[in-house]
Amino acid sequence: MTVAPSGSGIVEPPSTPARRIIRRRRIALNTARYAALVLMAVVCLGPLLWQISTSLKGHGVDIYSSPPQLLPEKASLDAYSKVSDIVPIWRYAMNSLIIAVSVVITNIIGATCAGYALAKMDFRGKKLALTVFLTAMLVPGEVVLIAKYMLTLSMGINNSLLGVILPSAVGALNVLLMRNAMAGIPDELEEAGTLDGANAWQRFRHIAVPSVRGTTAVVAIFAFVGSWDGFLWPLIVLSDQSKYTLTVGLNYLQGTFQGDPRVIAAGTVVAILPLVIFFFALQRYFFRGVGEGAVKG
Structure with a gap:
């Protein structure tokens, strides 16, 4: 990091490698935040979406299929x-x-x-x-x-x-x-x-x-x-x-x-x-x- 001469009152911006490190940390922090939000959304909304999907599946549709089918092919009321x-x-x-x-x-x-x-x-x-x-x-x-x-x-x-x-x-x-x-x-x-x-x-x-x-x-x-x-x-x-x-x-x-x-x-x-x-x-x-x-x- 470059330091300005004393008395100038100006602080040089950090060097390019330091900026990259700060940017990477910021991206990692934002990624972790969004991942936590997505996980909470899945935990909170997952059961509700599964209930809605189950209620719309007709008798010919397997409820416990693997992998799980959230959107039924033939919705029924x-x-x-x-x-x-x-x-x-x-x-x-x-x-x-x-x-x-x-x-x-x-x-x-x-x-x-x-x-x-x-x-x-x-x-x-x-x-x-x-x-x-x-x-x-x-x-x-x-x-x-x-x-x-x-x-x-x-x-x-x-x-x-x-x-x-x-x-x-x-x-x-x-x-x-x-x-x-x-x-x-x-x-x-x-x-x-x-x-x-x-x-x-x-x-x-x-x-x-x-x-x-x-x-x-x-x-x-x-x-x-x-x-x-x-x-x-x-x-x-x-x-x-x-x-x-x-x-x-x-x-x-x-x-x-x-x-x-x-x-x-x-x-x-x-x-x-x-x-x-x-x-x-x-x-x-x-x-x-x-x-x-x-x-x-």
Whole structure:
């Protein structure tokens, strides 16, 4: 490397061999990064693509061919029609949709209000309330499963969609996400609203809520996915088959058609499709909301 004379203030660029070494290291680093991304994509999307491929293969196509055939030569939708013939899949999907939409609405309203109160309002027992939400995150759901069932039984809402919705109405994680997002709002905005004569409700509605739209999308996605994928609690609280959710109803496919993985794969694709659509509809807000609701030290 050539060094400029002292006092000139000019540093010569590295020699050509040094540049080549730096370029090679950069190329190797980028190659490793892209290889890791491709590997993660295969691990995450591989099972889903395999299920879609299996659901589209007709009876004359070998599912376990070697090498694996991802794109079937003759695609068929017979497996999807069989799913609807075996179980009332659209009724189950409607039950799941009612539960998921209700849980999303209650979580957005409850978590937003609780998060604003914990972040921007002073009241007696504030630290205790925050400790309760933190503790609720540490307790496994299976520990309070019997208590939740006894509570719904005493309230007379077992074997109903309300009994499935109520325990998931407001999640502790969603409250903490909203609390951290609200805490990131500058206090100057709250003070300006107070000087303009806005009360707590007006500051919450016109200042706080518009500032945390990204976190609201995160809460909506978490609530929708959690309620749509829920299996154990609906299986316990529901006894009427007409009120089954989609995940519980599709479980009958495994017991009835163990030798036909095409039907099971078709039912899985039907259950996953709404999640994919919901996420892509809110993805532009989701990644912004991850930063808004990040846990701060």
